[in-house]
Amino acid sequence: MDTLSGTGMVAVPAGRVTLSDRRTERSWQVEVASFEMSAFPVTQAWYAQVTGRRPSAARGDRLPVEGVSWWDAVRFCNDASRSAGLAPAYHLREADGTAGWDTRADGFRLPTEAEWEHACRAGTTGPRYGRLDDIAWYRDNSGEQVHVVGGKQPNAWGLHDMLGNVWDWCWDLYDAEVYGSYRVLRGGGWSDEHWSCRASVRRRSHPTYRIDDVGFRVVRSASAAGE
Template structure:
């Protein structure tokens, strides 16, 4: 886990031409996407299409990611961040010290790591994408990290985030960030937002965990 200090980030959406700023409290974010080995250790499940202990887990829904966060919290003696209330109802307990998904503002702020361009470095050095992935997923940590020590923020697998994408238009669809191994270069940028239904499972979508800051 990488500690991220407080800050502010401006998000944007190309579809609606909207921009909005978010102030952030301190938090922690996983240096890597959750791997297949970690996912299997916590859940006993191996859902991925490709197989390898250090490959990012993929083929996991938003709900799978939420349940993993709670299971990991229980495993480490922490208070789970989420209360599952049945159906599509879920409560994020803001005071909990357990693991959770990052908000998309937390994700983008950490991805940028103080940089101001569309990416935190040359794409071929920092990301697995269609131009260099040979159309397959790769082990975590194989590309250069960003200035704060976070790997695979762009490329390899998209990261599920906590946020609803646009409730009025897309209902319960949740935000995805970062781009994946099958995406063209224009999808692997810090500002790009994608959406998916929280029950969908896709072979280029994974997640990384966050925790609210202790400082």
């Protein structure tokens, strides 16, 4: 694992996760296939290496990139895939605001909401995978700023900062019937209260918005990666 640039990937086993929707008061189970997830949120060093840009408000190679839109994140996935000699996962048409996912591609992509929650929980069933102050940067301990990745304890599968520090963009639409193209955010951030830093908490944002507590991490399908 490359701990300097934050580019290491961790194997996440297959499993099942229960998702819920507060508006419709509906819950449902999702079967999740095995996949790989970046051990850390995408760092500014990795983002700059791939895109040549440093959009974040706070600066530091080992800080998570933030101030990136959902469109920035999926473009990064495609660019990082090409740089690594992998097939890009997305067909992007920003002019009309549409994006398609080629599930056969072996490149980097955003996690689905189900993949994200399954990876965050790492086999646990409670609201968090550990004591909050030990695993997350949030309002009570962050000093009102983002922190370098990997500074808190990982979950049982070796994933750091799944809760706190920066929110993670996910692939899914939040609630198309009510919110249109808004996409799902997961995980809580450095400025959030403790109740936002839970495995089940969902947030939404427009895919063009750039916010200083929102970043992302990447995954690869295990079957596409040849595992």
